[in-house]
Amino acid sequence: MSPTVSQGAPMDPSGAAESLPRVQRLLPDTGMTPLDAILGELALAPLCLPFGEERMSFVVDAARSLSKIGRGMPETQALAFWMRKAEIIRLAESFAGLQSDEVLLMPRGTVFHIPPANVDTLFVYSWVLSILVGNRNIVRLSSRATSQANLIVSTLNSVLASHPGVKATTSMIAYGHDESITRTISASCDVRVIWGGDATVQAVRSVPLPPHATELTFPDRFSMAAISVSSYSALSPPERDRLAEDFFNDAYWFDQLGCSSARLIVWVGVEDASRYADDFHSRVRTVIRDKAYTVDTSIAISKVAQAYGTMIDAEVTGYSFYDNSMTVLDVAAFPDDRGSFCGAGFFYQLQVSDLSDITGDIRREDQTLSAFGFSPDSLRDFAVALLGRGIDRIVPFGQALQFNRIWDGHDLLQAFTRRVTITKSSRVVGQ
Amino acid sequence: MTDDASSGHSQADTLNELFARPQFSIPQPEKELLLEMELSKLVDLHRQQCGPYRRITDALPHRPSATLADLPYLPVSLFKSHLLSSIPDSQVFKIMTSSGTTGQAVSRVVLDRATADLQARALSSVMSHVLGKQRAPMVIIDTPNVVRERTSFSARGAGVLGMLPFGRHHFYALDDDMRLDVPGLCAYLEQHSGEQVFLFGFTYMVWKYFLQEIVASGTEVDLSLGVLVHSGGWKTLADESVGNMEFKAALWNATGLTRVHNFYGMVEQVGSVFVEGDDGWLYPPNFADVIIRNPITWAPAAIGEPGVVEVLSVLPRSYPGHILLTEDLGVVHGVGDPDTGWSGKKLEILGRVPRSELRGCSDTHAHDRIAS
Numbered sequence: 087m088s089p090t091v092s093q094g095a096p097m098d099p100s101g102a103a104e105s106l107p108r109v110q111r112l113l114p115d116t117g118m119t120p121l122d123a124i125l126g127e128l129a130l131a132p133l134c135l136p137f138g139e140e141r142m143s144f145v146v147d148a149a150r151s152l153s154k155i156g157r158g159m160p161e162t163q164a165l166a167f168w169m170r171k172a173e174i175i176r177l178a179e180s181f182a183g184l185q186s187d188e189v190l191l192m193p194r195g196t197v198f199h200i201p202p203a204n205v206d207t208l209f210v211y212s213w214v215l216s217i218l219v220g221n222r223n224i225v226r227l228s229s230r231a232t233s234q235a236n237l238i239v240s241t242l243n244s245v246l247a248s249h250p251g252v253k254a255t256t257s258m259i260a261y262g263h264d265e266s267i268t269r270t271i272s273a274s275c276d277v278r279v280i281w282g283g284d285a286t287v288q289a290v291r292s293v294p295l296p297p298h299a300t301e302l303t304f305p306d307r308f309s310m311a312a313i314s315v316s317s318y319s320a321l322s323p324p325e326r327d328r329l330a331e332d333f334f335n336d337a338y339w340f341d342q343l344g345c346s347s348a349r350l351i352v353w354v355g356v357e358d359a360s361r362y363a364d365d366f367h368s369r370v371r372t373v374i375r376d377k378a379y380t381v382d383t384s385i386a387i388s389k390v391a392q393a394y395g396t397m398i399d400a401e402v403t404g405y406s407f408y409d410n411s412m413t414v415l416d417v418a419a420f421p422d423d424r425g426s427f428c429g430a431g432f433f434y435q436l437q438v439s440d441l442s443d444i445t446g447d448i449r450r451e452d453q454t455l456s457a458f459g460f461s462p463d464s465l466r467d468f469a470v471a472l473l474g475r476g477i478d479r480i481v482p483f484g485q486a487l488q489f490n491r492i493w494d495g496h497d498l499l500q501a502f503t504r505r506v507t508i509t510k511s512s513r514v515v516g517q
Numbered sequence: 518m519t520d521d522a523s524s525g526h527s528q529a530d531t532l533n534e535l536f537a538r539p540q541f542s543i544p545q546p547e548k549e550l551l552l553e554m555e556l557s558k559l560v561d562l563h564r565q566q567c568g569p570y571r572r573i574t575d576a577l578p579h580r581p582s583a584t585l586a587d588l589p590y591l592p593v594s595l596f597k598s599h600l601l602s603s604i605p606d607s608q609v610f611k612i613m614t615s616s617g618t619t620g621q622a623v624s625r626v627v628l629d630r631a632t633a634d635l636q637a638r639a640l641s642s643v644m645s646h647v648l649g650k651q652r653a654p655m656v657i658i659d660t661p662n663v664v665r666e667r668t669s670f671s672a673r674g675a676g677v678l679g680m681l682p683f684g685r686h687h688f689y690a691l692d693d694d695m696r697l698d699v700p701g702l703c704a705y706l707e708q709h710s711g712e713q714v715f716l717f718g719f720t721y722m723v724w725k726y727f728l729q730e731i732v733a734s735g736t737e738v739d740l741s742l743g744v745l746v747h748s749g750g751w752k753t754l755a756d757e758s759v760g761n762m763e764f765k766a767a768l769w770n771a772t773g774l775t776r777v778h779n780f781y782g783m784v785e786q787v788g789s790v791f792v793e794g795d796d797g798w799l800y801p802p803n804f805a806d807v808i809i810r811n812p813i814t815w816a817p818a819a820i821g822e823p824g825v826v827e828v829l830s831v832l833p834r835s836y837p838g839h840i841l842l843t844e845d846l847g848v849v850h851g852v853g854d855p856d857t858g859w860s861g862k863k864l865e866i867l868g869r870v871p872r873s874e875l876r877g878c879s880d881t882h883a884h885d886r887i888a889s
Contacts, residue, residue, distance in 0.1 A: 383812040383825065384870045387844060391592040397576040398569040398599055405576050410813060 107267050112227055112239050113258035114246050121267060124257050125274050128222050131254040133193045136219040136503060137178040144249040145214055146171045151241050159234055161339065165207045168489055169214060177218065177491065181499050190506040193220035194300075195276035197502060200268075200290060202282040203228035205340055206235045210242075211489045212279055213256070216502045222255045224271055229260040269293050277502060280304065302501055304494050307345035307453035308424040309486065311336070312441060315355025317459020318362050329458060330369035332484030336456055338379055339487055342429040346454040346479075346486040349427060351414075352444060353437040354460075363435060367406065367414060374411045374431070381430045386410040388428040396423060396434070404435075420447035445471050452476035453494060456486045531555045532831060535803040536638060540646040541794070541860050543803055545852045548861065552806055553585050555831040556839055560588060563837035566603035570837040586808050586817045590827050590840040596785055597622035604629045604835045615672060615784040626785055629835040636788030639832055643790055643802050644683045647778055648744055654709040655684020656702070656743075658718025658727045660691045672784065673719060676748065679787075684715040690727060697730035702738065713742050719749035720779070724764060732771050741773035748780035748790075755868060761797055781866055785838045789830035791864055798850060798863035805830040807864050809849050810842070823848040823867055844870050 111119040134141065149169035156162035167173075185191050197216045201209035209225055216223050227235065239258060246253040261267050272278055272293050280290050281304045295301060311333065321329065337347045353359035381389070389410070396402060396415055400423065404416030412431045421434045438444055441464060455477050457465055465480050478495045481488070491498050531554055535543075543551070560582075563570045574589055582588050595601065602609070608629045615624035628636075663674045664681075681687060688705045692698055706714065718727060723745065731738050745768070754764065761779065768774045781799050782790035789805035801807055808817050809824040818824040826847040833839045846867040853859040 382871070383846075384844065384872050386812060387592055387825065387842065387870065388594070390842065391594045391598070394573050394592060394595055395598050397573045402572075402576040405578065 107261075107264065107270070109259045109261040109267060110229070111257060111259050113225075113243050113256065114253045116243075119259075121270055124224070124259065125271065127254065128196060128224060128257055129274070131222050132251075133195065133222065133255075134220040136191055136193065136499075137181060138220060140249065140251045141217050141220065142174055142178065144245065144252045145169055145174055145218060147249070148214075148242055148245045149174075151245050152238065155237055155241050159237075161205075161207045162234060162238060164488070165210055165238075168211070174218070177499070181219075184500065188508050188510065190508065191219070191500075191503040192506050194502060194504050196222040196224065196274060197277040197279060198271050198275035199223060199225040200278070200280045200282065200286070201225065201227070202286075203230060205344060206232050207238065208281055208489075209235075209258075210238060212281065212498070213258075215491055215498045216277075216279075217252065217256070219499055219502045221277075221502055223257070224275070225256070225258040226268075226271075227258055227260045229262055265289075265293065272299075275299060277302070300501070302496055302498075304345075306424070306451065307494070308350075308449075308451045309346050309348050309454035309456070310350040310352060310452070311348035311456040311483065311486075312352040312354055312458070312460070313362075313366070314459030315353050315357050315359045315362060315437075318353075318366070319357070326365065327369055327372070329483055330366060331373050332482075333366075333456075334370055334373040334377065334379075335484055336486035337433075338374070338377075338431065340429075341385075342431060343427065344487055347429075348454070348456055348486065349432070350421065350434040350436065352441075353435070354439070354441050354443075355437075356439045359437045363414075367408065367412065371408055371412055379411055379431075381410040385428060385430045389413055389430060389432050392428040392432055396421065399423065420444055422447075424449070424451045441465075441468050442471060448472055448476035450476055453478050454486050455480045456483050457481070458483050532804075535831065536642060538803060540642055540802050541792070541800050541853070541858060542855055543860055544855050545861060548803065548806065549585055552804075552829060552831060553582075553588075556585065556588055556829060557582065559831065559834070559839045562834070563603050563839070567601060567837050569599060569601055570603070585806060585829060588829075588840050590842045591837060593624070593783070593785055593841045593843050596624040596626060596836075596838065600625055600627065601836050601838075602627040603837055608835070610835075613675070613784055613787065624784055626787075626838065627836045632833060632835040635832045635834065639788035639802065639804055640679065640790065641683070643788075643792060644680075644746075646802075647746060647792060648683060648715055649713070651713075652683065652685045653713045653715040653744070654686045654705075655681070655688070656705065656714060656716045657681075657687060657689050658691065658716060658723050658747075659689060660693050660695060661689040662693050673749075676719070677717070680717045680746070684717070690718075691722075695722075695726050697726060697734070699730070699734050699736050699738075703736065706739065710739075711742070713744060714740065716740070716743050716745040716774075718745075718747055720747045720751060720764075721749065721753040723747050724754055724759065724767075728767055728771055732767075738772050740768075741775065743772070743774050744776040744778070745774055746778050746780060748782065751866070751868065761793075765797075781864070783828070783841075783843065785841055786828055786830045786833065788832050789828065794853065794859035794863075795857070796853075796859070796863070798853070798859075798865060800853060800859050800861045800863065801828075802861075804832055807847070807849065807862050809847055812870075818849075820849055820851050825870065826864075826866070846870055 106120045106122055108118045108120050111117060111124060149166045152162055153166035156166050199209060199212045201212060209227060213223055213225050268290060272295050276299050278295055278299065279302045280287050284305045287303045287305045340347060353363060393405060393413055393415055400421050401418035402415055403418050406414040414433045414435050416435050420436060441460065445468065457480055469477065469480060531551055535551060564574055577589055580587055604627065610628050610630045610633050613626040613628060657677055659677055664678050690697055690702050765777050768777060779793040779799065780790045789802065791799040791801050794800050806829045808827040810827055811818045811824050823846055826843045826845040827841065828843060829840050831839065848865050848867060850863040850865060853861055853863055
């Protein structure tokens with residue numbers, strides 16, 4: 087028996103005849119559209135081999151357009167930079183390395199992307215990787231999208247106009263609190279990608295997928311930065327300023343709520359780090375001032391509440407409330423505080439004598455370690471000691487938010503493709 | 518009265534004085550001295566009795582406290598994330614909870630007998646200032662349902678229940694479907710004609726289910742001898758661009774009601790209600806005060822400068838809720854004249870601090886939750 091997947095009509099578990107749900111389509115055409123029409127069109131769209139000419143040229147064209155509109159929007163510029171031609175070619179080459187005479191990589195079919203509402207650019211990263219390997223895509227966008235996200239969608243729309251072959255393979259839609267729509271789309275997808283918090287992952291996960299479909303989830307994460315005291319002490323003032331600026335970019339871009347933005351600063355070394363820490367804070371504050379970063383009053387109040395709550399729950403040895411944009415809470419031990427977070431410049435700070443001292447504190451939720459001043463060997467030893475228990479990436483300062491096809495331990499390009507193997511017969515086949 | 522306040526007052530003395538003197542009568546500088554004395558003692562008391570409070574105040578940079586504004590405040594949301602108690606479990610009389618929409622955390626406020634009694638005495642002394650000593654016939658602008666289910670109290674139910682002792686011959690003006698009982702109301706007012714009538718309700722309900730229905734029904738309702746006390750916030754009315762002026766003007770036009778008092782208070786400081794004076798500003802009672810803080814520097818704001826509302830009250834003894842940073846915006850328009858019967862800071866509440874849209878990877882589409 088083969089599991090049949092409804093490609094057109096929405097499934098209705100109650101069996102009652104209901105009017106077809108309509109969703110707001112944002113791409114390729116805009117307007118309220120019946121969901122079954124969207125899924126029907128998508129089902130007819132052709133798949134193609136990974137890194138086909140047409141799809142690569144679409145991505146490169148889109149990068150060019152995004153880079154034009156991206157002035158003054160660093161997140162869009164970073165996205166455009168990541169999609170630029172050289173990068174796509176590099177991606178294609180490394181992907182080609184996964185294939186051989188005996189292993190072919192094929193698209194999986196239809197990928198349903200559920201990106202977070204509040205990182206304006208993430209939906210594009212997820213979608214572009216899936217486009218490149220030849221899938222059909224349906225992307226659910228937040229109905230409370232920001233102006234930046236809207237601008238990106240309209241730019242993609244105009245680029246798609248000159249790429250009809252790609253246009254038919256993608257739909258971006260928005261809809262409200264309607265689990266039945268998620269259910270219908272899920273029933274006709276081959277891969278579901280859920281970006282976002284634990285609550286979203288759990289809610290969407292309860293919606294069934296076809297038996298063969300796979301799912302990628304990106305739940306809440308916690309990230310940290312580690313600075314070697316001796317390496318920092320050896321830096322010249324301009325080098326320290328550069329480090330502070332990199333740190334600012336890592337931490338403040340998404341109001342410190344990006345999953346890769348550090349919430350904990352670990353000073354590693356035997357020498358007392360406090361004067362270096364003070365020096366670093368003051369340099370970060372200079373960057374905050376230069377970039378005119380400000381914090382809304384409601385967030386400022388929740389930062390105070392978060393600080394006071396931590397004082398109750400953990401051993402707080404110092405409280406530096408510099409101003410609304412930067413709070414540093416010295417803690418005597420690794421803070422077990424990976425839950426709800428205020429963001430907007432709130433840091434735990436800890437000193438240990440060796441990086442291995444925090445090995446025991448690392449948990450599944452811990453994603454990125456931004457490291458400064460450590461030897462490659464010591465970082466490798468740290469990762470090995472963890473045995474995959476936590477920390478999925480170790481990056482230099484300034485690269486915490488840099489998107490990579492390998493994210494949270496998954497290679498997205500591999501996850502968006504299937505492996506078809508051809509085992510050669512040892513028999514000699516006659517002419 | 519002793520001449521040397523700092524040494525001569527025992528805790529009971531200061532507190533008794535704040536209760537004994539007529540409400541809204543203490544000149545502001547004198548009041549600040551009394552409160553500073555009493556609140557400093559409360560800081561020490563809660564530091565001794567409440568471990569979490571001690572941990573917080575230990576971690577905060579030490580600041581010599583010379584004025585009320587130097588005393589440490591707690592963000593009010595801390596009562597949602599943590600249970601803060603200054604009494605042994607055996608002395609817990611009840612735990613009050615705030616209202617909150619489903620799924621949101623609620624505040625939990627731990628009361629012992631003594632604090633609950635203080636709250637009741639405080640509310641009573643404020644109410645008698647507004648209503649006089651005699652209990653008046655009382656119209657509750659709500660449905661009797663709101664207090665019927667005593668096991669599952671809403672904040673609205675608790676509010677109504679707290680007010681019932683200040684009136685007599687209770688009449689609920691709304692039926693179970695929130696429809697105004699116009700004939701019943703007219704009959705009740707007829708029965709008590711010539712008497713002062715005490716009306717109580719939540720601001721938006723007074724507006725929507727009472728006033729607008731009276732206007733729509735075209736019935737003549739005479740409330741010229743009424744005293745309306747209302748609370749609950751202006752959010753719904755602000756959405757309709759109705760402010761206090763419009764609210765009072767509409768009541769006067771429709772019913773002749775002139776004595777209208779808005780109340781401002783919170784579950785974390787029950788009893789310390791700010792009362793709207795004759796000039797429309799809110800006044801803190803003797804045992805409470807307000808400080809507006811600049812949301813950038815967090816220093817006390819100047820008169821007329823809007824900021825975040827910090828409320829102070831000498832009532833909370835069983836929990837460290839004596840000094841709280843709220844999530845409300847307000848402005849102080851100077852200090853009232855004791856001779857007018859309204860002494861103390863003139864507070865205007867400007868609404869909640871606007872919630873900003875958070876960015877980041879978490880908090881995505883929580884709307885996939887199966888609708889219940």
